[in-house]
Every structure is written in structure tokens, then in C-alpha cells.
Amino acid sequence: MNKKLLLFGFFLMISAVFFAQKEPVENLPTFDQRKLHFGFYLGINQNDFKLNLRNSTIQNADITVESSPGFNVGLITDFRLHKNLSLRFEPGLMTNSKKIYFNHLPTAQDSVREIGSTYLHVPLLLKFSTDRYKNIRPYLLAGVSYNYNFSSNEDNQDDNSSGQFRMKSNNFMYEVGLGIDIYLNFFKFSPSLRGVFAINNEIKYDTDPNSQWTAPINFMGTRGLFLTFAFE
Numbered sequence: 001m002n003k004k005l006l007l008f009g010f011f012l013m014i015s016a017v018f019f020a021q022k023e024p025v026e027n028l029p030t031f032d033q034r035k036l037h038f039g040f041y042l043g044i045n046q047n048d049f050k051l052n053l054r055n056s057t058i059q060n061a062d063i064t065v066e067s068s069p070g071f072n073v074g075l076i077t078d079f080r081l082h083k084n085l086s087l088r089f090e091p092g093l094m095t096n097s098k099k100i101y102f103n104h105l106p107t108a109q110d111s112v113r114e115i116g117s118t119y120l121h122v123p124l125l126l127k128f129s130t131d132r133y134k135n136i137r138p139y140l141l142a143g144v145s146y147n148y149n150f151s152s153n154e155d156n157q158d159d160n161s162s163g164q165f166r167m168k169s170n171n172f173m174y175e176v177g178l179g180i181d182i183y184l185n186f187f188k189f190s191p192s193l194r195g196v197f198a199i200n201n202e203i204k205y206d207t208d209p210n211s212q213w214t215a216p217i218n219f220m221g222t223r224g225l226f227l228t229f230a231f232e
Contacts, residue, residue, distance in 0.1 A: 031183065032080070032132065036078070038077055039187075044072070045072050052217070054218035062102075062104045063103065067096065068097045070095045070097070072092055074091055074092015076090050078232065086126075086129070097117065119150070124145070127141055135183040138181075141194060142174075142175065143174070144173065146172055147172070148169060152167040159204075159207055159208075159211070159214075168200070168202050171199075174197055177195060191228070193228075195224070196226060203217055203220040
């Protein structure tokens with residue numbers, strides 16, 4: 001799915017460039033002179049977990065992750081620092097689901113944990129833009145984000161021995177991406193592709209230090225790909 005999302009986003013941006021270049025008139029000629037402007041975004045995401053297993057008492061531990069596409073929506077505040085640099089604040093909501101397979105466990109009840117997650121996603125980003133060419137302007141994004149996981153179950157006293165997989169509520173990510181600003185008659189449309197990567201370990205370990213579910217995991221962190229459509 002990540003490859004399909006990447007290819008779809010790439011072809012979408014290339015098509016948008018050709019469309020914008022054919023526009024005979026320069027749209028929104030004073031848009032980039034604004035010190036502050038606002039917008040919103042919609043998008044799809046494909047998130048899974050990066051797993052790093054440790055040497056433990058659980059021999060031959062085998063853990064895999066299966067992810068499903070999710071949805072994200074949010075608001076944009078863009079503050080111009082320089083003609084080619086701006087600071088962006090993009091708070092929003094992100095939803096997705098995953099299945100974790102503990103392949104070393106014999107029964108279906110024990111070996112599968114389904115995780116449906118809803119996050120408050122709060123990125124602070126720097127946007128590096130090229131000079132405008134006709135009605136297009138490519139850019140790069142980089143920054144950090146805070147994610148609050150409403151579905152973490154971190155405070156739940158039950159753990160995997162009771163069928164409950166737990167994660168931490170407060171998490172931090174770094175983000176990198178690229179996109180294209182397309183100046184239309186009445187607004188600016190910006191498709192972009194963005195990679196999101198966890199900084200901290202997101203797993204909440206079971207009470208038993210030798211848990212067959214969490215003891216083999218040294219690090220579990222989100223890694224994802226966003227295809228975002230911004231309207232400003």
C-alpha cells in the first residue's frame with residue numbers, strides 16, 4: 001500500500017504541474033506577500049510500526065505488523081519568515097488501524113492484537129519553497145510533531161494477559177516531505193507527500209517482565225506516509 005500511495009501522489013503532483021503550467025494568467029499574484037494566512041487539509045495515511053526486537057527469554061520471537069489506510073484532517077496556520085521560508089502549524093486529527101501478529105504464539109486469541117487509533121496530531125514545520133514559476137511553486141517540509149493517542153489504553157490495568165494491548169498516550173515524531181503549491185483562481189491547492197517517524201518508544205510493557213507479547217520488543221515506533229491535500 002505504501003508503494004501505491006507513493007506512486008499515486010507522485011503522478012498526481014506531476015499532473016497538477018502540467019495543468020498549472022498551461023494556465024495563461026498568473027493567479028493570485030500577491031498571495032505570497034501575506035505575512036500570515038490560514039487554510040485546511042485533508043489526506044490519507046498509511047502507518048505501521050518499526051519494530052526492533054531484543055534478545056530475550058522468548059526464543060524465536062516473530063512479530064509482524066499489518067496496516068490499513070487511515071484518514072487525516074486539520075487546520076493550517078502559515079507565518080512567512082522569508083520569501084522562501086515559512087513556519088507552519090498544522091493541528092489535526094489522524095485515524096488508522098493496525099494488526100500485530102505474534103507469530104510465535106500458537107492460538108489465534110493470543111497471537112493477534114488489533115489496534116484502532118485516533119491521534120491528535122500537532123506538527124510544527126518549516127516550509128522551504130523555491131521561487132514561483134508561473135502558477136506552481138515546489139517546496140520541502142521538515143519539522144517535529146506531538147501526537148496524543150486517544151486510543152492508547154495506557155492507564156488500563158489490564159494488559160495482554162487479558163487481551164489488552166497498550167501503548168503510550170504521548171508521543172513525538174519528526175517529519176519530512178515535499179509538495180507543490182498550485183495557484184488557482186480563488187485559492188492555493190497544495191498536494192504533498194510526507195514521511196512521519198517516531199522518536200520515542202510507544203509500547204506500554206506488560207506487568208510481567210517476561211511477557212511473551214511485549215518482552216521481545218526493544219522498540220516500537222510509528223512510521224508512516226501521508227498524502228495530503230491542502231487548501232489555502
